Amino acid sequence: MATVLKTIELPAETVADIDTLVSAGHASSRAALVAGLVARQAERQRAFDAAIEEGLASGSSGVTLEEILAEARRRHGRS
Incomplete structure (x- = not known):
């Protein structure tokens, strides 16, 4: 897959969270962590969209x- 260099602005707290996750071994780099999170969110969105389409169909x-x-x-005991 081709890579593209993009610069984004993030709150300092978010960058600290990213660095903590990378330091803990959850990803090999900031870029790998962000790419993994974006890919996971995209898959969730595709699954959600497919479920909506299935329901409508x-x-x-x-x-x-x-x-x-x-x-x-009734199930949750509320009136």
Whole structure:
């Protein structure tokens, strides 16, 4: 994969967190840590988008919002 040099501004606390994670061995470098986190977030977003599309494609369940809320309240002991 080709690499591109980009400069970004981050809060000092974020940079400190990144450095702590790299120092603890969670990644080999700042760039590797950020790339891994971005890749993981992108995968989560793709999975979320796919789940939304699957739900929309499945059509209506025939259950009303009021019925869903009533069931949730029953399960969790709230009225």
